[in-house]
Amino acid sequence: xxxxxxxxxxxxxxxxxxxxxxxxxxxxxxxxxxxxxxxxxxxxxxxxxxxxxxxxxxxxxxxxxxxxxxxxxxxxxxxxxxxxxxxxxxxxxxxxxx
Numbered sequence: 001x002x003x004x005x006x007x008x009x010x011x012x013x014x015x016x017x018x019x020x021x022x023x024x025x026x027x028x029x030x031x032x033x034x035x036x037x038x039x040x041x042x043x044x045x046x047x048x049x050x051x052x053x054x055x056x057x058x059x060x061x062x063x064x065x066x067x068x069x070x071x072x073x074x075x076x077x078x079x080x081x082x083x084x085x086x087x088x089x090x091x092x093x094x095x096x097x098x
Contacts, residue, residue, distance in 0.1 A: 034085070039077055042069070 038044045040057045049056055055070035063074025082088065 034081060
């Protein structure tokens, strides 16, 4: 998965390069790979680290169905993707301003 924050684009490039057809995966013979290029679409579209409710998704897992937009996004991601997964790879990138 990538795009927990919407401000790093190098991880998207990495996910594309090393995705299911990439060299890294060529020796995998079974299983399912779920690649999520952008988890926080709201932040990504605004070129921001934060959702419209000014919360950073990476700090709000596992989320809540009854919370803010960010809590709900975390809850949906956990219940729809993470729940049935055995392993996870979270791609991050550095920031120009940190």
